[in-house]
Amino acid sequence: MNPLVLFLSLFLYLGLLFLVALLGEGRGRALAQSPWAYTLSLAVYATAWTFMGSVGRAATEGASFLPIYLGPTLVLLLWPFLQERLLSLARAHRLTSWADFLYLRFGHGLLGPLAAGFLVVGLLPYLALQLKAIAQAFLFLRGEEEPLTDIALPTALLLALFAILFGTRRLDPSERHQGLVLAVAFESLVKLLALLLVGGVVLWQLGSPFPQVQNRPELLSLLLPPEGLAGYLEWVSLVLLSGLAFLFLPRQFHVSVVENTDPQHLRLAAWAFPLYLLLINLPVLPLALFGRLLLPEGNPDLYVLALPMELGSAPLALLAFLGGVSAATAMVVVESLALSILISNHLLSPLLLRFRALGSLLLWRRISILAVMLLAYLYFRLAGEAYALVAMGLISFVAVAQLAPASLLGLFWKGATPQGALAGLLGGILAWAYTLFLPALARSGWLPPFFLEGPHPLLRPEGLLGVQGLDPVTHGFLASLTLNLALTLGVSLFTRRMALQEERTGEVEELAALLRRVLGLEAEEAFRRQAHTLPGREAAGLAETLLAGSVGPATAKLLLLSVTRAVPPEALREEVEEAARESRELRAYAQALEEARKELAEAYERLKALDQAKDELLAAVSHELKTPLTAVRALAEILEANPDLSEEERRRFVALLAKETARLSRLVEEVLAYTRLQAGVPLLRGPTDLRALAAEALALVEPLARERGITMESHLAEVQTLTDRDRVLQVLLNLLHNALRHARSRVRLELLANREALFRVSDDGPGVPPQARTLVFEPFQSFSGSTGLGLFLARRLVESLGGRIWLEEGEGATFAFTLPLEVEHEDSGGGR
């Protein structure tokens, strides 16, 4: 095929991928967040290994290509137990990988860096596999075989650029990357359609391969189940291994957990993703058989490309090439991004913090993507050509499976300890390296061949304890996972759980300032919005979560140390809380005492004032009584001493005597009324017709008015209320008598009703002198020779009835008072 066409197709396809990613960041955001995009993005699991390597494995080993897809199907059926729990944990703690989870669960400082470093090393063969697939396919279509590395390097650099552009725009990797998700979903669709189309065309043109296989006995074994115990063990191991890989591969964690926008998307993924895997595997066996039948000398990993070429269909071969490129690029981009986050969170951030260079973390994350790609390319150059695609992928699968014991036990078993997790992980890593990684290097010529024999027959890397007949991957997987699980369980059972990491507490202001320094203004504002009502401990937890999402959990904890303090341990905390509670109670008690003291002091002052008022009242009353009494006594003495007074003179003195006695009597009545009021005689409220009451008062004062030649006027509205009629009558009589005493020719009584009843008594007398206006309602303040108690009593009576009284401005004197309008509720219960 023309290399120019190939190059152009490759770059056009990658350009299209950029456009799709841009669409996901813009108008296609809703599409990228749909459950279908989520499900298709999970298909990043199906890599170039699936697209080309599965056909290669089916062509050489038969049905053993299928367990790689049965494992994920099983794991997805368990989503209500596994993924849902993981999603809620990840959301609460902004987890970006299983290494974050291990650090969060066990709090051991070594677990995160160990897991991160190991995953980078363990996944390099897998990344190298993708580069190899693209390079192999490209050279095959060009009709050349060497050198493979020519196209692998530019491809690696281009994919690194893609991952940097769409995966590291922000510092916070727990933020979603819609563009990336849409691009991955698009690629999943492309590779599925491409493989189905290739398989369909081949079957359509060549018919069923099975009748032809009957004549080729060497191919019949491909259609048989795995033989014997070793074959069955291999089958079971591959199902288990692929299930664990689906759960623990960093790219799977990234697309299924970090990029998840709604946990309900798992419902669709649980059946649609296994369906996807089923569909993509349908053409594998026919393609493998036709490859073996038609191209016995060809490379099985390239049958997907070679068969269309054999049929003379170059466009179909180009489509198959682009399908393979799709499968490889999606994996490389997401995996390198996930690995760069691992590196940045667990290896780089602590270092940068030590050198006070945390501000350049985003740059380092981009550099680490590039470094991962270059390391993968280096691995491909060093060891890649020694293995078939599937063998390389399986070495990586076994590597990621080493996280399973500590993670799954940590997720479901409280007894798992940090020491157990660390021992298991270390043991698993060592066993993986000894049984799989180093033998791969030995087979590539980078280690001496005798390494494969081991120092002792029982320590042979691919046959520990003398085990024979097992496939190296199955052997390595079983050996490393068994050792890992045994150490995790055993050490956990014999070690004690470390005390929980100390909780921290801090001030919101200081935490917000730290977030601004490390993550910027936007993060600070987000923190302030959520933290302003939180207590110190929860605010510190929130700040730690936000920091952990961006710089990793270990660095977040270190950063928080400077602005927080430890919350006391449980026992001490109880004592502190008890002391704080007692202190609060003491403070409340002291406050109550202070208030009581104030009230007592005020009461004492009131009592003193009342006592003084009583003395003043007694003095005033005595003084007021003394004047009429003196007059009565003097008049009586005059009458007694002068029996010969004229009749006219005698009548004048008797009239004066009667007047003074009447005044004396009125004074005594008012003083009695005042003392009754002071004694707090209860009100006798009842339904009262105020109009009738006012008319009654007018009738009572009418004789006096007539005697004095004063006209009584009235304007009385119809008003009903609930009040003490005798007290109201007394007030009215007081005011009317007062008005009659000062009026020249006219007294007017008005009764109005609005929100309350308003009485107004006015006269056309001289009015109240300005200097006396403020004193008219005070006791014994007489300006006209009266007792000086009438208006004072009126005010007290009105106030006791819930009203108020005042002197209005204007001609003459106008006194007004109000009464609340109340109605009697006969049925307060509201029933009928």
Add this chain to the structure above:
Amino acid sequence: MKERALALFLLALFLFLFPVSLVFPLPLGPQGLPPLYLYLYGSWGLVVLLAYLLFRRP
């Protein structure tokens, strides 16, 4: 729902890990098709169908 999901998982585990060599000793069946693959794809399809019926509604 969790109980049914677990039951489906156990069924799938049995179907996928069943020692098929005991049942399908021959490479090709009467129709000229490989019974091993018919069984594997068939049981896989059945599991997908049951998962669809179980998880399709919230």
